[in-house]
Amino acid sequence: MDKKDVIQEGIKEILRSLKNINFEDQTVLVTGGAGFLGSWLCDVLVEQNARVICLDNLASGLEKNISHLLGLENFKFIKHDISKPIHFDEKIDVVMHLASRASPLEFDKFPIQIIKANTLGTWISLGIAKKHGAKFLFTSTSEVYGDAQIIPTPETYNGNVNPIGIRSCYDESKRAGEATCMSYARQHGLDVRIARIFNTYGPRMRADGVYGRVIPRFIHQALNNKPITIFGDGKQTRSFCYVTDQIEGLLRLAWFDSAKGEVVNTGNPEETTILELAKIVKKIANSNSPLEFHPLPPDDPRRRCPDISKARKLLNWESKVELREGLKNTIEWFKLMKVS
Ligand SMILES: NC(=O)c1ccc[n+]([C@@H]2O[C@H](COP(=O)([O-])OP(=O)(O)OC[C@H]3O[C@@H](n4cnc5c(N)ncnc54)[C@H](O)[C@@H]3O)[C@@H](O)[C@H]2O)c1
Numbered sequence: 001m002d003k004k005d006v007i008q009e010g011i012k013e014i015l016r017s018l019k020n021i022n023f024e025d026q027t028v029l030v031t032g033g034a035g036f037l038g039s040w041l042c043d044v045l046v047e048q049n050a051r052v053i054c055l056d057n058l059a060s061g062l063e064k065n066i067s068h069l070l071g072l073e074n075f076k077f078i079k080h081d082i083s084k085p086i087h088f089d090e091k092i093d094v095v096m097h098l099a100s101r102a103s104p105l106e107f108d109k110f111p112i113q114i115i116k117a118n119t120l121g122t123w124i125s126l127g128i129a130k131k132h133g134a135k136f137l138f139t140s141t142s143e144v145y146g147d148a149q150i151i152p153t154p155e156t157y158n159g160n161v162n163p164i165g166i167r168s169c170y171d172e173s174k175r176a177g178e179a180t181c182m183s184y185a186r187q188h189g190l191d192v193r194i195a196r197i198f199n200t201y202g203p204r205m206r207a208d209g210v211y212g213r214v215i216p217r218f219i220h221q222a223l224n225n226k227p228i229t230i231f232g233d234g235k236q237t238r239s240f241c242y243v244t245d246q247i248e249g250l251l252r253l254a255w256f257d258s259a260k261g262e263v264v265n266t267g268n269p270e271e272t273t274i275l276e277l278a279k280i281v282k283k284i285a286n287s288n289s290p291l292e293f294h295p296l297p298p299d300d301p302r303r304r305c306p307d308i309s310k311a312r313k314l315l316n317w318e319s320k321v322e323l324r325e326g327l328k329n330t331i332e333w334f335k336l337m338k339v340s
Contacts, residue, residue, distance in 0.1 A: 006203050007040075007043070007204070007333070011043050013244050014248050018044075021251060023045055023254075024049045027050070027092050028051070029095045029128065030042055030045070030052060030096045031055045031082045031095070033053075033077075034054060034056035034058060035061035035062075035065070035098060036206070036243070037139070037246065038054070038056065039054075039061070039204055040202075040204065041096060041098070042075065044247060046069055049074060050074065051074045051075075051090075052076070053078060053090075054066055054069075055078045056078075057081040059081075060206070082099045082125060083116035083117055083124065084120075085124055085127075086124070086128075088128065091132055092128060093135070094134055094136075094137070095128055095132075096139070097125040097126075097138050100114060101117070103206075103213055107166055107167055107170055115169050118174050118176065118177040119173050119176050122138060122181065126190065129190060130188055134191075135254060136190060136193065138192065139250070140178050140194050140196045140197065141174050141198075142196055142265070143161075144171055144174050144178065144196060145157055145159045145160065145161075146159050146160040148301065151303045152305045153305065154309070165299040166298055167299050178194055191261075192261060193259050193262060193263075195263075196263060196267075196306075197241075197250075197266050198265065198306045199239065199240050200240070200241045200242070200246040201215040201243065202244070202326060202333075204243075207220035218281040218282075222281050222289050222331075223338065224289075225289050228282060228292065229292050230274055230275060230278055230291055230292065230293050231293075231296045232300065234274045234291075236300065237271040237305065238274065239267055239268050239269055239270055239304060240268055240323055241267045241268035241319050242321035242325070242329075245268065245321050246319075249317050253311075253315055258314055262314060264314060265306040265311060266308070266311060267306040268306075269307070270323065271305045272323060279291075280323065280324060281327060285331050
């Protein structure tokens, strides 16, 4: 299987699972569309014959994620920073606002840009949706729960966040983004939907310097037989959702009328320790990498796991792809990327 096939197979699987959920003939603005999740969304929407406008300033996204779509009649790329105003002549039906750097390694390098993308950027995207009478999907994060005291965490949990900590540029700006969405819903009757995305991984995740996300980092280290760097004792847990499941969940959330005005956790409820994850990656990658333990960064949550009862009920959705299967695909893709 070549690297394109891992993604093509994934797209086909998403389309199959979506059944009659179809954005054909709708114009969808995807901010952050050249990023990891955004480019998968663009691919599926283009396949469904939606007209896709991908807006991205390439802060952390890559043009190669969407280069195969450039030139298609129903796809347009606009290089733009969403924290600055922009006007669209064509009628927009759905706005999906994903633009924001999301890697913990970037929290201390670009905190202001992150805050601007999630506050000003959300406000500007909401303004576009309001002007066009479009539906609005905001990609929030499990980070809004901070170091959650209730696990699995339901949407009703209000969070335990340090407002001045190193992660606050991200989690507090996502919280402000959510508040802005709900204010537009209340004051202007806008149709908003909020996804609280839990760790998602898969092909097209970056593993280079700007990315501190654990799965691509472990894979990169394992494939290069470099030490696998674990923060703390590795007993902290995360729950990892494969990209095809996440994209299906997001599109379901954008689709169903019953999801109007709702905030929904999208993620995989299966919890794994970071130490176990390192061992699984090492085994699948057939690597000789030693495990290396480093101090835990401040405000790193001990456990993170979504309660997805609401997504099951409202969207008839749950994650399907097992961690080992998703990791196999992702490692395969990383390997092929290196040799091609
Ligand atoms: N992947 C995850 O596990 C995860 C978890 C929780 C939340 N999310 C959220 O999902 C969204 C997408 O995340 P991702 O994993 O695809 O990350 P990503 O970094 O791959 O994608 C983000 C995209 O937004 C673009 N961008 C950043 N600032 C911008 C700006 N000011 N104007 C225009 N474009 C801008 C980047 O260039 C990039 O293409 C983000 O909002 C993120 O916070 C992701």
